[in-house]
Amino acid sequence: MNYPFWDIPILGSGWVIGLIAIFHVMISQFAVGGGFYLPLAERKAQRMTDPAMREAWLAQLVRHSKFFLILTGVFGTVSGVGIWFAIGLTHPEATSTLIHNFVFGWAMEWVFFMVELTTAAVYYYTWNRIDPKLHLTVGWVYAGASAATLIIINGILTFMLTPGDTWISVAGTGREASKFWNAFFNPTYWPSLALRICVCISLAGIWALITASRIDGDKRPALKTSLVKWSVRWLVPSFVAMPFLMIWYYLMVPASQQALLSLGIDTIGAGTFSQVTRMALVIIVTSATIIGVAYYLAYRNPVEFNLSHAMAVLLLALMATGAGEYSREMLRKPFVIGRWMYSNGVRVPYIARINQQGYLAHSAWTWNGDGSGNPNSYSRGEAIFRGECASCHTLAGYRPLKDLLAGRDYASIGNFVTMLHENKADSPYRRFMPPMAGTRQDIEDLTNFLNAQVNPPTDGGKKPLLTAAK
């Protein structure tokens, strides 16, 4: 634990990233898909033979591109920075690894990001001011730049699940960046890219339905019908390709993660299937619902399609996106970077050293007493809880340890912590949880702290670490 710990009670720090990320993905993937929607729609309008319809389409595209610019340029960028802020505080070790390994990747990402932002603004502000062909070219430049941002970030995100054998062979040697391309084009890169492209295309159609729903169907039925129907068609590629892409993705994830999913599918009947399989079901069920709802509400009733209907489709898309991002995160368990760093920031090869020297021996930001004596076992236990458990658990909120350990006495909690420490091959927790790293004393300290939470002493117990420090 080389960094201070960011304590988010009840919600847990992981959900801070999660909430920002889901919001961001909804917009950033629209920024990519919408980057193709706009020039394709503009080209379609320019080729229309009916001048009235052409003008109506172009006028609507001006409105849509304004909405697009504000949403992606303001909310997309702010939430993107928000993710950096949140992951830097929640997972400083993992963020550090990503920065060191992909420094040129990030540089490329930001170059394309600047091009993206600039061309989005130029595209909107030059409607009817420059030659239509040149305007369309600006749109295509935007589309290319936004696609490039996806192509780059996808390499970094998939690296976290499957860093690949080549990168793992040099990890920890200081030469990690020399295997940049191996880490970038990792085993899940291509299926993940294809899946994300499909999602981007769908979101382009779904967000376009928001602006199309605002057209007055009574006054302009032909315009509304053509735009709504054209936007709904953007959902079709995902609907057709998604099942095959998901199978491809499944085949490329590591065997341990495949087992997590297949075990989940095998145990659906008994109802004991894993959380990640439940989330995968949410994606499938909600994606199918989106198609059905878009068909009934929009495609078959384009003139009456209103903002409430469009919001319903958007909320379903939010649900599917949220479930998708959650599953992606869950699939990485027990790692934050596959086979290299556990989800609590402990590097896999450091476990043996920590088991020998103690978890707090190398924790630069832990309070080590005021000089009058060593901190007590409770305080050390709290520091270990924060470092080793709190990336995924809270005490009394999300994945609450007070509830999960409820009913256990001191000995039982101690046995449980010891089981996590031993991390035997047949341990049922091994698939999801990192081993508890530390000495016998660390195990005892953590047990003391957890026991005081689950079975609070009647005298009010010891004060928490921060209060004790004062």
Next chain:
Amino acid sequence: MTSKTLTTSVYDWVDERLGISELAAFARHKTVPVHEQSFWYYWGGISLFLFLLQCFTGVLLLVYYRPGAEAYESVRQITFVMHFGWLIRSAHAWAANLFIFAILVHMFSVYFMKAYRKPREFGWLSGMALLGIASVFGFSGYLLPMDELSYFATKVGLEIPAAIPWIGPAIANMLRGGPEVGEFTVQRFFALHVVVLPALFLPLLAFHLWLVQRYGNAAPPSEEAKPAAERKSIPFMPNFIRKDLAMWLISLNVLALLASVFPWSLGHQADSLVPAPAGIHPEWYFMSPFEMLKLLGNVLPGESGEIAGLLLFTLGIALWVFIPFYDIKKPGGQRARAAHYFGLIAVFALLATTVIGYWTIR
């Protein structure tokens, strides 16, 4: 014979005997108003859909459920042994909660659109009766697993009828089948849940739907004030039905998510000899009346306070149920405004007491 002509011949054969074309023609001519509040029209249909889902899942549960002494064991088997039993049980339980929620939304939307006014008084009254039966459905179904939570929540819940002066204890005893909640209570609640309540609910539902067909959807007063030429409407068939189907699909999606991500749990077997676990409380839809009675009991302690509380509570419900008879259309609109404020107070009181109820059990 091509498949098309075969379909046509079959349709003609059935139509000649059942008159389907007449029904279709009726549906085509029926219209639904379109305005800013149209969204609220879907909640009646959503309630109906959730009820149908409960009938379907309820019949499946009935195959394995055994009331009486084996109630808990049979639910344990359904949840952990039967394949997909957990899903059917979760879907049934979640659909029941969503059903009550959808009915409440439907009721308040009808209230604020003033859709209870002439000639729709019977629609309102039958709807209120359906809500009453639905809440008894929920209450009786909650006990059936006979786990710790349902046992103690039923004990707490039965305190409400038991608090009725003079006849309350007798009613509570009759429902329990004795002085304590036990296997006889489960038998009684089971009979109530699968026979008595459906026998009351289904004809009343048919009556309610018939009234909706007869008088159509009511437009809010602001819409009715517009000249006929400015009011918009869409055909019930196929336009409104398509939208209704989309809403049903969304409801099904929400239910599937809740049932699979948050499966309904089963606690320890009920044991009357162990003390009640901490935080026992009635279901969320009973939390408000439970809390209101508790608060009134604090203000007016003792038996007289209990009676006064119940009287006040009954008066509030009576005012709500009989709103069509005193909020009638009048030129000044004073009564309409008073009824509107009464509705707002009711919503606030329901929400506030529910929040207080959950806050105080933490």
